[in-house]
Amino acid sequence: xxxxxxxxxxxxxxxxxxxxxxxxxxxxxxxxxxxxxxxxxxxxxxxxxxxxxxxxxxxxxxxxxxxxxxxxxxxxxxxxxxxxxxxxxxxxxxxxxxxxxxxxxxxxxxxxxxxxxxxxxxxxxxxxxxxxxxxxxxxxxxxxxxxxxxxxxxxxxxxxxxxxxxxxxxxxxxxxxxxxxxxxxxxxxxxxxxxxxxxxxxxxxxxxxxxxxxxxxxxxxxxxxxxxxxxxxxxxxxxxxxxxxxxxxxxxxxxxxxxxxxxxxxxxxxxxxxxxxxxxxxxxxxxxxxxxxxxxxxxxxxxxxxxxxxxxxxxxxxxxxxxxxxxxxxxxxxxxxxxxxxxxxx
Amino acid sequence: xxxxxxxxxxxxxxxxxxxxxxxxxxxxxxxxxxxxxxxxxxxxxxxxxxxxxxxxxxxxxxxxxxxxxxxxxxxxxxxxxxxxxxxxxxxxxxxxxxxxxxxxxxxxxxxxxxxxxxxxx
Numbered sequence: 001x002x003x004x005x006x007x008x009x010x011x012x013x014x015x016x017x018x019x020x021x022x023x024x025x026x027x028x029x030x031x032x033x034x035x036x037x038x039x040x041x042x043x044x045x046x047x048x049x050x051x052x053x054x055x056x057x058x059x060x061x062x063x064x065x066x067x068x069x070x071x072x073x074x075x076x077x078x079x080x081x082x083x084x085x086x087x088x089x090x091x092x093x094x095x096x097x098x099x100x101x102x103x104x105x106x107x108x109x110x111x112x113x114x115x116x117x118x119x120x121x122x123x124x125x126x127x128x129x130x131x132x133x134x135x136x137x138x139x140x141x142x143x144x145x146x147x148x149x150x151x152x153x154x155x156x157x158x159x160x161x162x163x164x165x166x167x168x169x170x171x172x173x174x175x176x177x178x179x180x181x182x183x184x185x186x187x188x189x190x191x192x193x194x195x196x197x198x199x200x201x202x203x204x205x206x207x208x209x210x211x212x213x214x215x216x217x218x219x220x221x222x223x224x225x226x227x228x229x230x231x232x233x234x235x236x237x238x239x240x241x242x243x244x245x246x247x248x249x250x251x252x253x254x255x256x257x258x259x260x261x262x263x264x265x266x267x268x269x270x271x272x273x274x275x276x277x278x279x280x281x282x283x284x285x286x287x288x289x290x291x292x293x294x295x296x297x298x299x300x301x302x303x304x305x306x307x308x309x310x311x312x313x314x315x316x317x318x319x320x321x322x323x324x325x326x327x328x329x330x331x332x333x334x335x336x337x338x339x340x341x342x343x344x345x346x
Numbered sequence: 347x348x349x350x351x352x353x354x355x356x357x358x359x360x361x362x363x364x365x366x367x368x369x370x371x372x373x374x375x376x377x378x379x380x381x382x383x384x385x386x387x388x389x390x391x392x393x394x395x396x397x398x399x400x401x402x403x404x405x406x407x408x409x410x411x412x413x414x415x416x417x418x419x420x421x422x423x424x425x426x427x428x429x430x431x432x433x434x435x436x437x438x439x440x441x442x443x444x445x446x447x448x449x450x451x452x453x454x455x456x457x458x459x460x461x462x463x464x465x466x467x
Binding site for chain 1: 350353354356360366369378382384385400405413417423429432434438444455458459
């Protein structure tokens with residue numbers, strides 16, 4: 001097969017895989033919420049309610065598109081695609097496995113190992129903000145506008161600590177490529193710990209995780225869409241698949257953030273203390289690395305649900321205070337300390 | 347060796363295609379029965395008292411301005427961070443460059459906090 005055919009297969013496979021994770025995540029979220037609140041959750045459609053996401057999808061597809069008369073028409077239609085496009089595309093640079101040998105050809109398990117690496121994810125995340133702002137503004141309803149404003153202020157505030165946390169990681173590894181970072185995390189650190197980013201950058205990991213929850217609009221930072229004040233925030237006026245794109249894009253974002261967390265701080269597809277490529281065949285190794293990555297990612301996806309039912313929602317001034325008065329100074333101090341340690345150990 | 351961006355373009359194209367297909371399918375499958383009541387702005391069934399677009403707090407702008415400064419700072423530091431290890435071998439010069447650059451901004455952040463630019467009262 002030619003290279004471009006392999007690329008095309010990888011693109012289609014990973015695109016569908018990233019979306020499938022998001023679809024199953026909607027089911028996991030509802031079932032796990034039910035479990036934590038001691039109720040049943042969706043259990044009618046298919047075994048354990050597994051077909052529930054499919055039923056939801058069909059419902060969204062067959063609803064009527066409603067355009068509020070006060071809405072700015074073009075911007076109203078532009079909002080959802082502008083949010084969903086970057087969300088769906090961000091998974092392209094995630095290394096979801098090491099490599100697999102098929103038909104004598106070595107294929108790296110990553111859609112594209114571009115040299116800008118996770119800057120691509122950050123850039124797309126920043127574009128996604130426009131989708132929320134435009135959607136909230138164009139709806140011309142007070143709930144939407146307040147939700148859109150809150151979303152903007154929150155997302156841009158937490159982009160800074162996230163950027164600072166990632167800056168220290170770049171300083172440590174000297175590369176943007178997520179694949180090279182995972183390769184640098186093999187082996188052990190200080191003789192007994194796995195050589196993972198979390199042990200070298202514990203503070204950076206905490207900053208990154210908090211910022212990731214804020215970027216994904218998850219509890220405890222779900223102020224742009226808090227139900228008790230703003231109905232559902234910036235997508236109050238949307239219905240049908242326009243709403244579906246917003247909801248779906250958020251779940252795809254969760255998958256991407258979990259994948260980035262795993263590849264930056266938890267060694268990606270590598271297992272601690274064990275080198276899988278030594279005793280597994282080339283094909284089995286590829287599948288095993290894929291599974292290891294997925295299991296780690298699944299844990300962080302579950303953590304999103306877990307935190308949702310553990311921590312109450314912040315107040316808006318607390319949210320801004322945490323971002324600007326705690327996380328950003330901490331990120332700057334972390335940058336100093338890391339730079340100093342790198343300089344001392346060189 | 348390929349730079350890999352053509353695959354990214356393929357990926358973006360796939361996203362665009364599916365998003366358009368989803369919106370198109372929804373428009374085809376959904377009913378179309380417009381009523382004037384359906385097109386009203388969401389508000390518990392009562393007439394709107396005031397327009398949606400009101401004046402809002404200036405703090406949103408302050409946050410945006412602060413964000414511009416600090417995000418540009420991180421963007422400017424990224425290229426330095428990639429080459430930091432190589433430059434650090436030449437001596438302490440690069441560390442002090444980073445130190446001065448970030449310190450100036452840290453002073454700015456403290457000033458903004460003291461002035462109450464991000465106090466939401």
